[in-house]
Amino acid sequence: MNKLYKYTSAVLVLLFTFSGHAYANTSDVSSDNLCRNSKVVVAFMNGVFTTLPNADKSKLALEMANGLTTESGKEIRYELLYNYTNGFEDLVEVFEQRLAEHGGLLAGRFELLLESLNGKSAWWEKILESFSFYEGTHHVWLDFYKTEMIHRYASLIANPPLDVNYNEHRVRIDNWALEGMSVMLVAHSQGNLFANAAYNYAVSQIGTGAVKVVHVAPASVITNGEHVLADKDLVIKALSLTGAVPPHTDTIPPYLLRPGGFNDQTDVLGHDFLEIYMNEALDISSALVEKIQAGINALKEPDMNQGMASSGFFTITLTWDGEGDVDLHAYEPSGKQVYYADKKGDSGFLDVDNTSAYGPEHYYASCNKNELREGEYAIKLANYERAQGRTATVQLASWDEGVLSTRYHTFGAATGSTPSASIFNVVVSKDAETQEYKLSYQ
Amino acid sequence: MNKTFCLMLAMLLAGCDSGGNTGFTYPTEDSQESIQTESPLPNQPSQDLSPAEKLAALEAEKKLPKLDRNYELAGVDEDNNGIRDDIDAYIQENYSDPKQRAAAAQFARSMQSIILADPEDMDQVRAARRASTRATYCLYRTFDLKIGVQPGNVSSTIEAMTTNTKQRIKAYFRFHKSLDGTSWGSPEGDTCE
Numbered sequence: 001m002n003k004l005y006k007y008t009s010a011v012l013v014l015l016f017t018f019s020g021h022a023y024a025n026t027s028d029v030s031s032d033n034l035c036r037n038s039k040v041v042v043a044f045m046n047g048v049f050t051t052l053p054n055a056d057k058s059k060l061a062l063e064m065a066n067g068l069t070t071e072s073g074k075e076i077r078y079e080l081l082y083n084y085t086n087g088f089e090d091l092v093e094v095f096e097q098r099l100a101e102h103g104g105l106l107a108g109r110f111e112l113l114l115e116s117l118n119g120k121s122a123w124w125e126k127i128l129e130s131f132s133f134y135e136g137t138h139h140v141w142l143d144f145y146k147t148e149m150i151h152r153y154a155s156l157i158a159n160p161p162l163d164v165n166y167n168e169h170r171v172r173i174d175n176w177a178l179e180g181m182s183v184m185l186v187a188h189s190q191g192n193l194f195a196n197a198a199y200n201y202a203v204s205q206i207g208t209g210a211v212k213v214v215h216v217a218p219a220s221v222i223t224n225g226e227h228v229l230a231d232k233d234l235v236i237k238a239l240s241l242t243g244a245v246p247p248h249t250d251t252i253p254p255y256l257l258r259p260g261g262f263n264d265q266t267d268v269l270g271h272d273f274l275e276i277y278m279n280e281a282l283d284i285s286s287a288l289v290e291k292i293q294a295g296i297n298a299l300k301e302p303d304m305n306q307g308m309a310s311s312g313f314f315t316i317t318l319t320w321d322g323e324g325d326v327d328l329h330a331y332e333p334s335g336k337q338v339y340y341a342d343k344k345g346d347s348g349f350l351d352v353d354n355t356s357a358y359g360p361e362h363y364y365a366s367c368n369k370n371e372l373r374e375g376e377y378a379i380k381l382a383n384y385e386r387a388q389g390r391t392a393t394v395q396l397a398s399w400d401e402g403v404l405s406t407r408y409h410t411f412g413a414a415t416g417s418t419p420s421a422s423i424f425n426v427v428v429s430k431d432a433e434t435q436e437y438k439l440s441y442q
Numbered sequence: 443m444n445k446t447f448c449l450m451l452a453m454l455l456a457g458c459d460s461g462g463n464t465g466f467t468y469p470t471e472d473s474q475e476s477i478q479t480e481s482p483l484p485n486q487p488s489q490d491l492s493p494a495e496k497l498a499a500l501e502a503e504k505k506l507p508k509l510d511r512n513y514e515l516a517g518v519d520e521d522n523n524g525i526r527d528d529i530d531a532y533i534q535e536n537y538s539d540p541k542q543r544a545a546a547a548q549f550a551r552s553m554q555s556i557i558l559a560d561p562e563d564m565d566q567v568r569a570a571r572r573a574s575t576r577a578t579y580c581l582y583r584t585f586d587l588k589i590g591v592q593p594g595n596v597s598s599t600i601e602a603m604t605t606n607t608k609q610r611i612k613a614y615f616r617f618h619k620s621l622d623g624t625s626w627g628s629p630e631g632d633t634c635e
Contacts, residue, residue, distance in 0.1 A: 052571060057578065113602075122599075126506055265595075
């Protein structure tokens, strides 16, 4: 397959607009630099039952509220570390039962499921206006949903992740460390449990001062930073009956007086990130943004691994799972082979090389228009020695969109300087009309 | 526009066709049986309508969406533009500004690609994820944040319409399971197609 990725030709000057207009970031196309050189990453870790559009909107809401630079002028970029909630399937089965009530009048109308999760909204309101007998059904359904949220959240609390158990997330943190970035974690709901593990790992990589976390709607007493919790967050209230939770920090209006939030909906459970905690009509959102901004502005530069690697138009990060010498080889469009014996290419650089164990190795393609060549970059691996049976993780990322792909390879016998596995063919091209640089890979 | 009310038999899932026919056959999702809808009853006072008739009236008045409930995952896309025809029609009718209409269509196309992605194929999953992210950013770039319909509302509505059958919403959730443990950034610049 061939996936096409477009990039703006340069983004040095970002115009940030939020109030009263559409949101936009625009670029200074006259520059030779294709990338923003971010030194701070704000990483969002989503809560229970978060769909992809809501995860993206959460990241976007943080971006809009906190901006693209720190007080001291450092560039910020935003990323998402996604976790899935088991139990989505159960929601479908139970919702089908609810739809079958009252003679099955609403049977098959699954469009009402997602709409219902944030409380009453347009379609449900019409149904409840016309068929008052559905009030009970709606109530029972939301009760079930709340119970499921609590159950899933409580299960994680009882058995929290002690390490960063997502390989891609761990390699991403490795990459931030390599590039000398400070890290601001913002976690909501069950994302807090993953955030604690990510925080500890990031601290081990870049030091305490370079990592902060803000917990939103945490249910665990274990926190590593400031937290924000609404007094009428019914999910956390319910969890408080089974164990200690942090104290609430802010009050929110009762449900019937609650204004619509980021999705223009209301959350009856008082727990949603977009409708409650990032609802700019509620004071709690100001409190949250203040804490995040204070955290961002207090971040120190990493005191370990600082500046070992550069960000690039695209980067390749290689790690592996034990001892042995594994090598990353990049064949650039000019024909130049970039590897441990010849690290400087025509378009990029192998700026981190490891010869003993685990990695990382890191190649970047230049953000400078005058250096980045159009054409194919073949990314290959070799087991130089002692790595037979080791599994390598190779992550392809772009400067703004983060991870594009993660692939794995298990090595056979050593082949010295000769690569034995092709991992990516990355193609850089430029649109003749728009002058946009594009990235595709196979 | 056909203002005629369509009458639904309880539980089903129907709509008025564009040609103004008074009844049609539609397969049910589970049994694949065909149910014949009855002729509409125009101008009937709402208090005299049965629940099924009132529901059909809400659809006809566009207070509830009239959706393709075909048991096929993809649904009907006659013009092959990557958007289900019922959602396409909704977008055409509700967004008159060409840029907003294009942005809504881009988002709808991305939602459909998620439904149809093979959850075992991570390249497909990542491509669909990325298309969705770019489409979401395009909505916020195109719709005003203070005036008129909110971009968050546009995406929530199209997301719900795309996942309107059991099969489709299950596919949607399977896709999300494949996203577990992945990460991504924020596209900068113009992400509209």
